[in-house]
Amino acid sequence: MGTATADDAGVYRVSDDLALIQTVDFFTPIVDDPYDFGRIAAANSLSDVYAMGGIPKTAMNIVAFPLGKLEKKVLREILSGGIEKIREAGAVLLGGHSIEDDEIKYGLSVTGYVHPQKILTNQGLRPGDCLVLTKPLGTGIIATAVKGGLASEKTVRQVTEQMATLNKQAAELMHGFSVSACTDVTGFGLLGHLAEMIACTGLGVTLDCGRVPVLPEALHFANMGFVPAGAHKNRQHRQAMVTMAEDFSPILRDILFDPQTSGGLLIGCAEKEATVLRNRLRDGGVEYAEIIGYANEKTDEKIELQ
Amino acid sequence: MAKLIDARGLSCPAPVLLVKDTLEKESLQELTVLVDDEACRENVTRFLGSQNFEVLDTGQGNHIQLEARRTSTANAVETKATAQQTNENPDGSQKILILVASDRLGSGDDTLGEKLMINYLKTVKEMGNDLWQLVFVNSGVKLTTESSAVLQVLQEYERAGVIILACGTCLEHFGLTSAKMVGETTNMLDIVTATQLADKVINIG
The missing domain is CATH 3.90.650.10 (PurM-like C-terminal domain)
Structure with a gap:
């Protein structure tokens, strides 16, 4: 499944009863509290898997952070907030990648499982639904x-x-x-x-x-x-x-x-x-x-x- | 001459914030705001409207000129107050929320209980401006339906600005969803939020 119908994530069929859903999303802070920002960014990233009918399995952090300007503690709190949501989703954090940048950015790349017959997409609405x-x-x-x-x-x-x-x-x-x-x-x-x-x-x-x-x-x-x-x-x-x-x-x-x-x-x-x-x-x-x-x-x- | 705020080149919400800061610092009767896109035109016009300004909109494309004139004498920069929201009403009144959890008041005799509840709801207007919300849950929702003896009273309260809420789950439980004649149908999160925001919650029923 590709990008033609503007779906939330990409899907790759592994076998007759397993497909992978992959998605990535990250953004700049929308609330002041770093822990809350981490929770929100992670929930947002995980959401694409849910929208396609899947179950999140693994996640990787994507981080941009101004190390010179802000204390490391802030970064730790953002990541802890993210971990809280990854755990709640029943997924595991495998790793991630960070770069130094003027502006904080955080999000996840998430991989989920779905049965190929049970993939939900944004297409398929029926008359009367x-x-x-x-x-x-x-x-x-x-x-x-x-x-x-x-x-x-x-x-x-x-x-x-x-x-x-x-x-x-x-x-x-x-x-x-x-x-x-x-x-x-x-x-x-x-x-x-x-x-x-x-x-x-x-x-x-x-x-x-x-x-x-x-x-x-x-x-x-x-x-x-x-x-x-x-x-x-x-x-x-x-x-x-x-x-x-x-x-x-x-x-x-x-x-x-x-x-x-x-x-x-x-x-x-x-x-x-x-x-x-x-x-x-x-x-x-x-x-x-x-x-x-x-x-x-x-x-x-x-x-x-x- | 009216004060000029040039907000061209800024994107939302920066122009609104610029106007807000200016109004907080100075007490202006007139001001002119320049913006250069439609989104900011709407937002600034709305903001000035919410601060009791009348706005004359001229210009097009990327040169939009909003000429604003204060319509009421009250100094209406309420933004600071809004920021501190919402437990203090400007007139010093408090916000009382009454949670009506039954269609009768007290236990002992049901007929008496029904009469007492009717009497309570008719008399509660004596709280004046302090009466903020009436929230009906459980069998209390029956009081919001067509067969309620206080329907007219509640409708009058609603017209006077009292917020009336009826629990949707409860209406559904009693099969009264379509019989409700006053107030908004609500859910538990709204009720929790409302009880949190209230200065005082009175539980009767």
Whole structure:
């Protein structure tokens, strides 16, 4: 499997019952606390394996660090945060590579196992399928407000925990359901990733925007103009695929395009199973899981916001 | 002449932060902000709007001029207060959250308990601005449905700005999801967050 449909990771079939999923991701700090940054970056890297239906097995650190400027302790904390998440995922850290750089960067290269018949991709949504989202949106907007020194400690803590939460539980719970497509919501925002999901499928989707889980503070900060440049880029790139009423809230629209760090899974699933899946996710601790829309009867490859 | 902030060449959120810092330092009635892309145009316009400025938007392409004029006399730079969020309301009131865990108040006689709960919810408005949220869980959610004797009272509270939440799992449990007539359906994380943010939580039921 290659890069044609913009999937989350690469897959290599080893045998009839084993394929490897490989992925790599790293970025600059989005929270001040080094340990939390490590947890978030690792959760984000591991997420691609979960989005493809796999189980993470091994991980390698990728690190850029300004040794001259910052204490080594900071680096140790970042790596410890990462290890916490690798352990929680049941994977092992094999090693890694670091370079000296002016700006901190951290992430993982992750390898996971999947049965070749059980690979999930962002393609495959069927007419009538429901869409389930497992984490609330708004991390990009809140991170922007954090940069501006506007977010309260409580808000920082809440958004940190969301971003550091593995998609492990959600991925395990969706097994056994009739899942047709899956991806994780990251840099392109919910609408960007949903657009990838329906591109070339000939399907249209309807989003019930009132049901999309959103971190409450994100609405507040979007209203104050703390929308990251990435959200606007995402919108420019995909607005031709999105239809909405003229009076649709520009605040909510920006949140739907907000780039997410370590966002939730976006799961396409048979309509008759969707409520059970949603409830099972919630009972299993995936508190924000919600059915947010469905593949409608249209064939226009458009996302209709309602 | 209005103060001029040239934020051209900066990308989000830098222009908003520049305007915010300026407003925190100086008490301005008028200012003009120059930006050079659409994203910043929207963000700065929104920010000024949230600070009680009326914005006149001129120019195009990479020369966008936002002329802002304060609309209310209140010095509305609330950003500092927002940063310290949120336990102190500007008017000195506190935030009381009432967790209503049953459709009756106390135990002993159920009919009496129901009456007492109705009476409590009708009287609770005496808390005035301190009343922040009413959160209904377990059989308490019945009070948010069409057959509730306090439905109108709760709807009035909601219109007055009291946040009313009903536990989604509980509504589903009682088969009342579609019967709820007031408030937002919520989940346990929201309830936990709300109880944490509140200055005082009162548990009744």
